[in-house]
Amino acid sequence: MDEYxxxxxxxxxxAGRLSRRSFIRTMVGVGLTAPLASQMLAAxxxxxxxxxxxxxxxxxxxxxxxxxxxxxxxxxxxxxxHFATGTKDEDACRPCYEPLCGFDPDGNFVPIxxxxxxSVQNGGLAKDGRSVTWRLKKGVQWHDGKPFTADxxxxxxxxxxxxxxxxxxxxxxxxxxxxxxxxxxTAKVQFKEPRAFWYDAFFGVRGYVxxxxxxxxxxxxxxxxxxxxxxxxxxxxxxxxxFKPGDSVRYELNPNYHVANRPFFDVVEMKGGGDxxxxxxxxxQTGEFDYAxxxxxxxxxxxxxxxxAKGQLINSPTGNIEHIQLNQSDPWSExxxxxxxxxxxxxxxxxxxxxQALSYLVDRGTVAEELYxxxxxxxxxxxxxxxxxxxxNTKWEFSIxxxxxxxxxxxxxxxxDGVRVGKDGKRIKLLFQTSTNSLRQKNQxxxxxxxxxxxxxxxxxxxxxxxxxxxxxxxxDTYGHFYADMQMYNTTMTSPDPQFFMNQFLSTEAxxxxxxxxxxxxxRWRNEEYDRLWKAAEVEMDAVxxxxxxxxxxDLVVNNVAVIPxxxxxxxxxxxxxxxxxxxSGWDSTLWRIAYWYREA
Amino acid sequence: xxxxxxxxxLIAIPVLVGISVVLFGILALAPGDPFSELATxxxxxxxxxxxxxxxxxxxxxxxxxxVRWLTSMxxxxxxxxFQSRMNVDxxxxxxxxxxxxxxxxxxxxxxxxxxxxxxxxALRPYSLxxxxxxxxxFIGFSLPTFFTGLLFILVFSIWLDWLPFIYRADIxxxxxxxxxxxxxxxxxxxxxxxxxxxxxxxxxxxAAVLDVVRLEYVNTARAKGLSEARTIGKHxxxxxxxxxxxxxxxxxxxIFAGAVVTEQIFRVPGIGxxxxxxxxxxxxxxxxxxxxxxxxxxxxxNLVADIVYGWLDPRISYR
Numbered sequence: 001m002d003e004y005x006x007x008x009x010x011x012x013x014x015a016g017r018l019s020r021r022s023f024i025r026t027m028v029g030v031g032l033t034a035p036l037a038s039q040m041l042a043a044x045x046x047x048x049x050x051x052x053x054x055x056x057x058x059x060x061x062x063x064x065x066x067x068x069x070x071x072x073x074x075x076x077x078x079x080x081x082h083f084a085t086g087t088k089d090e091d092a093c094r095p096c097y098e099p100l101c102g103f104d105p106d107g108n109f110v111p112i113x114x115x116x117x118x119s120v121q122n123g124g125l126a127k128d129g130r131s132v133t134w135r136l137k138k139g140v141q142w143h144d145g146k147p148f149t150a151d152x153x154x155x156x157x158x159x160x161x162x163x164x165x166x167x168x169x170x171x172x173x174x175x176x177x178x179x180x181x182x183x184x185x186t187a188k189v190q191f192k193e194p195r196a197f198w199y200d201a202f203f204g205v206r207g208y209v210x211x212x213x214x215x216x217x218x219x220x221x222x223x224x225x226x227x228x229x230x231x232x233x234x235x236x237x238x239x240x241x242x243f244k245p246g247d248s249v250r251y252e253l254n255p256n257y258h259v260a261n262r263p264f265f266d267v268v269e270m271k272g273g274g275d276x277x278x279x280x281x282x283x284x285q286t287g288e289f290d291y292a293x294x295x296x297x298x299x300x301x302x303x304x305x306x307x308x309a310k311g312q313l314i315n316s317p318t319g320n321i322e323h324i325q326l327n328q329s330d331p332w333s334e335x336x337x338x339x340x341x342x343x344x345x346x347x348x349x350x351x352x353x354x355x356q357a358l359s360y361l362v363d364r365g366t367v368a369e370e371l372y373x374x375x376x377x378x379x380x381x382x383x384x385x386x387x388x389x390x391x392x393n394t395k396w397e398f399s400i401x402x403x404x405x406x407x408x409x410x411x412x413x414x415x416x417d418g419v420r421v422g423k424d425g426k427r428i429k430l431l432f433q434t435s436t437n438s439l440r441q442k443n444q445x446x447x448x449x450x451x452x453x454x455x456x457x458x459x460x461x462x463x464x465x466x467x468x469x470x471x472x473x474x475x476x477d478t479y480g481h482f483y484a485d486m487q488m489y490n491t492t493m494t495s496p497d498p499q500f501f502m503n504q505f506l507s508t509e510a511x512x513x514x515x516x517x518x519x520x521x522x523x524r525w526r527n528e529e530y531d532r533l534w535k536a537a538e539v540e541m542d543a544v545x546x547x548x549x550x551x552x553x554x555d556l557v558v559n560n561v562a563v564i565p566x567x568x569x570x571x572x573x574x575x576x577x578x579x580x581x582x583x584x585s586g587w588d589s590t591l592w593r594i595a596y597w598y599r600e601a
Numbered sequence: 602x603x604x605x606x607x608x609x610x611l612i613a614i615p616v617l618v619g620i621s622v623v624l625f626g627i628l629a630l631a632p633g634d635p636f637s638e639l640a641t642x643x644x645x646x647x648x649x650x651x652x653x654x655x656x657x658x659x660x661x662x663x664x665x666x667x668v669r670w671l672t673s674m675x676x677x678x679x680x681x682x683f684q685s686r687m688n689v690d691x692x693x694x695x696x697x698x699x700x701x702x703x704x705x706x707x708x709x710x711x712x713x714x715x716x717x718x719x720x721x722x723a724l725r726p727y728s729l730x731x732x733x734x735x736x737x738x739f740i741g742f743s744l745p746t747f748f749t750g751l752l753f754i755l756v757f758s759i760w761l762d763w764l765p766f767i768y769r770a771d772i773x774x775x776x777x778x779x780x781x782x783x784x785x786x787x788x789x790x791x792x793x794x795x796x797x798x799x800x801x802x803x804x805x806x807x808a809a810v811l812d813v814v815r816l817e818y819v820n821t822a823r824a825k826g827l828s829e830a831r832t833i834g835k836h837x838x839x840x841x842x843x844x845x846x847x848x849x850x851x852x853x854x855x856i857f858a859g860a861v862v863t864e865q866i867f868r869v870p871g872i873g874x875x876x877x878x879x880x881x882x883x884x885x886x887x888x889x890x891x892x893x894x895x896x897x898x899x900x901x902x903n904l905v906a907d908i909v910y911g912w913l914d915p916r917i918s919y920r
Contacts, residue, residue, distance in 0.1 A: 077684040245685035247870035470634035518647035
C-alpha cells in the first residue's frame, strides 16, 4: 500500500464512507499500526475519540478501596518530575502531579488536565506546526485548594526551560518561544520553529504541570532549595502524606479530584529498594504487595515464580531495544591523540561485507527464546514501536554458512588455527563489551560461539553498570568512549515519537573528545542521507510522510549494519490477581492511569 | 584522669583529619558519576548534567572541594545530597530511628542469648550442654547473614507464610496494632542479626568466664562457705564481664552504621541501606557523612571503652 492509497482511504474516512475503526484496522494490517494511524487521521482533521472507552468498572463513589501497596525495587529519591533521575522518580510523582495529556499503550493522546486534545480540526493545532492552543479543564484544584489555571501552564514552561533550573525535561520546553495567556483556561504555545513533534511539552512524564504559587520563588538556580521538591502539591488523584527519600512514599485519596468517583483506593503506599527478584516474589508468591514494577529478571525465574498463583505477570510493550553496536571508528590507534577518533575508520568494520557477516552471526532467535522469553522478542529493526513506525522491509537471519561465504568472498583467509586473518596479516580478534548483568553475559557467549564457527575470535569484556553507563570523561570504560570493537546495551525509547530516540545516529552527535564523549552517537557512524532525513523529519507536519521517513532512517541504520538490533524488550511487572484497570503504557509512567486502578471484589 | 582524656582527645584530631583525607580521596578517585542516569537518557541533553555538576561544585579542583567540605562539616553542615536534593543530616536522621531499633534489639537479643549460654557452658566445660552450645555458636558465626536471611525468608515467609519479609517503616495504624505490626516485621531481621552476634559473644563470654573461674579467689569464696549462686554471681561473672563490656562498647558505633547486608535483604530503611544506595548512585556527600560520622564514633567509643575499663577495674591507672 503506497502513500497515494493511504490518502485515498483517509478521504474515505473524511467523507464518512469508512469508519475510523476500520481505517485503523486496515493500517494495522499493512504494518502502519494503530498509534500512527490515528495520528494520521488527527493530522487530516478527523477528530479522534477524546475519551477512552469506559473500562469495565464504573464506581458510584470515590474511595472505599482500602490500601494499595506498590513495590518499586528502586526507591524514589525526590518528588519533582522535572528533576527525576530515572523512572522511579517520575513514577512516584505521577499519583500527585499530572501532565495536560498522557499517552495510552498505543501512543494515543489522552487528555488529563486538558479539556481536549488539540487537533487541526478543533483549531488547537496550527496547520503550519508553529502553535498549539490548549483548552484546560475547568474546576481543577491544587491539593492546597488553589485553582489550576493557564498561569500554571505558562509557569511550568518558564521553570523547565530556564537552563539554570537544570531540569531534565528542558528539551521539551526550550524550543517554545512564548506562551500567550488567552484566558484563565486557555493558553497558546508558540514554537520558535515549526515543530512536528509538538506532543512533548506538557505530555507524559515530561509534562508535569507545576503550581506557580508554590514554585515561583524557586525558579533557576534556587530550584534545588524548594521545599516542595520533597513535599509536592499537585492536582493528581492522590496527595503525598509522607515521603522518606530512598525508601517509601505514602499517599492518600484526594477528595477534590477532578474526575468524578475516582480514585478507588483510600491509601497508596509505594515502597522502594531491594532487588527485582524478591520484588516479584513479594507479589507472586507471598502476596505481601499488590504490584511490582519493572521486573528485570530472567524469564525462567519469573515464570517459575508465577506458578505461585497469587498474582500474574504483565508484559507491556515498549520501544526499548537491546542491540549490538559496531564501532565505525578505529579504537586501537590514535589520531590526534584520540582513540576511536571520528577521523579514523575501523580496519575491519569499514568493509560492509564484514558487518553483514556479523549480522548473520547474531542468533537472535536463541537469545529471544532462551534468555528473554515473554519479556522480549527477536527483531531486525531499531524502531519497533509504535507499530506504525515499524519497518516491514527488513528481516534478520542467523546463518553461519552465509557469514562464512561473505567472509571468504571478502578475502579474510583462515589461518592455521582456523581463525581468520585480516588484510594486514594479523589474526582477527574482536573485543566485545557490555555491562555486567547475567543475561548480557549469556548473550555475549551465544555471539562468541557463533563467531568462533565463522573463524572470528571474540574476546568478551564486562564492565560494572555504574561505570559503563557513566558520563565520566576520564574513564575509558564507558559506553561513550567505546574503546572496543562491539558493545551491547539497551536503549530506551521514552516517547512515542522517535525524534530524540533517533538522534543517536546523527554525525553531529558522535561521541568524542571535544564533547567529553557525551555525544549520543557512540558508534560514530556517519551518513549524510540519514542526517538530512532526521532534519527534515523535525519539521515535516504530514504524519504519513513523517512515518515513512522514520522507516527509511531505520532501514539505513539496519541495512548499513551500524548496529545489530537484537531484542525488542517488554516491560515486565507483576500484579495480584484481582488488581484491574492498569492499562500500562510503554510511553508514559507506569502509574499514568493510577486514578483508574481498582481491585475486583 | 582528666589530663589523660584531654590528651586522647587531642590525639584524635589528627587521626580524624587523616581519615577524612583518605575517605575524600578514595571517593574522588572512585569511578562513577552521580548524574549517569541522565547521561543514558536520550531525552536529556548533556548540558543538563554538566550544569548540575557545576551547580553542585563537582567541577572544582579536589583540594578546594575538600577544604569546603571540611569547613562546612566543622560548622555542622553535613552537605547536600545529589540524589534527594535535601540536607544530608535530615536524611540520616530520618533513617537513624529504624537502625537504632533494629540493631539495638538485635544487640539485646544477642546479649540475652550470649550471657546465660556463655556462663553455663563455661561452668560445665565439655559437658553435653557446652558441646551443643559450641557447635551452634560455630554454625551461627560461620553462616553469613545474607544466607541465614534468605533461609529465614524461604522458611517463614514463603513456606509457612507467617512473617512479612519487606520491612515498612511507615505503618499508619495506632496503639497496640502499630506495636504488633512493627514487632512482627522486625522478628526476622532482628533474629538474623542477633543470633549472628550472639554466637560470637557466646564464645567470648565463655572464654572470659573460664579464665576467671579457675582463679584462687573463687576457691576462697567457695571455702568461705558462700553459696554457689553468690560465688558465681558476685565473684565470677562480675569480674569476667570486664573485657566483655569493653567489647560491647567498641561495637556500639556499628549500630549507627547499620547492618548493610541485612537491611538490604529485608528492605529495612536504615543507615546501612542508605549507605549502599548512596554508593550505587555515587551520592558522595551522603557516603562521606555516614563514613565520617562512623569514624568519629569509633574513635570516641575507643576512648569510652578505655575509661569504662578503668572504672570497672581499679587496678588500671591512667597516665
